Amino acid sequence: MNLRDSRAVFAKELQAENLHVWRADRHVLKGVGFVLPLGECLKVSGPNGAGKTTLLRTLCGLIFPEEGRVLADGEDVRADLRAFHASLMYLGHEAPLKADLTARENLRYWIGVRRALPGPALDGALARVGAGAWCDRLVRTLSAGQRRRVALAGLALMFTPLWLLDEPTTNLDTEGQRLAGELMAEQLARGGAIVVAAHQELPDTVRAARVLELAA
């Protein structure tokens, strides 16, 4: 492992500075900015098409903004994107699961690429999201809510300083929503930050200290 890999890019805060993003001829993000210290949760809300997903993808460096910067501890994340990526977990509104793999295989490949994944940790995460009974079934046979739970199991395995979550509670039953809230509360308790795009209220275990309202 070389030196650059072991450098922690995150110790204090995530900052967005005057982000402008155009998608085709639409000006989606018009000067978005915020400061988010570690240990706090930022809720991004706004009507459909307001640019919530665009903002999350810009924050994690998939979209290059036309103007503005994303800063981690005051340093432009583009200076070392790979180290920044190592310290974040992005969960889109569709879980990145393969229909032809089982839930367990999906997690092993998806998360295993990122972190060392011993069997007990994997089993623990699957049991935690209530997947013990069906974790060896192909994902194509699972319901939307069950897939979402597999995604949550992936989240539970990633102790990165930053979580970027796009509608994490869609398709979940009340028990699943409580679970999502619990995971998010743990992330905050251990000093991690969360940026979450959500229409609904967040589960009440999560106190979003900051809210960012995007206009359509």
Place this chain on the structure above:
Amino acid sequence: MRSAGLSAHSGPVAVAAVAVSPDTALRAPALTAARLAVSRDLTLAFRRRSQLVQPLAFFVLVTLLFPLAISPELARLRSIAAGVLWVAALLASLLALEFLFRDDAQDGTLEQYALAGQSLTWLLFAKTLAHWLLTGLPLSMMAPIAALSLGVGAAALPGILVSMVVGTVTLSLIGALASALTLGMKRSGALLALLTLPLSLPVLIYGARATELAIAGNAYLAPLELLAALAVLAVTLAPLAAAAAVRISLE
């Protein structure tokens, strides 16, 4: 290990004890990541075998068409065998390309690879390696058999196998680059061919030459070395370019 509901609580306790960790201790080594990327693609391919068999069946069928269309005379077939084998292999490898990145782009796997904190170039190289194991290698194994049906003597088979193995490595890498470039498009089939075929010409030229020399019973090392040089060039450059193309397609 996941016998009781109680074990659900071993997870959270462990979780709470761990502070946020950007990388270091938990970070998967690059080699592990590549191994997982390869074995994921192999597992998936064996769950959907029809995709595996199609290029192979296509290859066999095309080589079998020539005796029917030209002449069953072995001497004539032998003289065109090298060209037939390589053109058929080129077209068959083209057939397999559509599936290389398409599914991964749709279900968000590529996105997660790009955000994995690993080198995307390296992960795409692993994917391309898996693709070669699933198409290039079987094609190379099939080529000597197809050659036999074209009247080639058994002495030439090792030469055919070796030149095919080396040549298909380059074909897979060129194909990876082309399919990464066409990721953003809905129907990419024709464009994929237009991008891939011109870049594959050197492989076709040296590969067919090596095979031709092997069939004639001559030394084929010179064109084989040139083929190997092309493979080295492709290994070095194609994954880099493919990674850049994938990043653009994700934006």
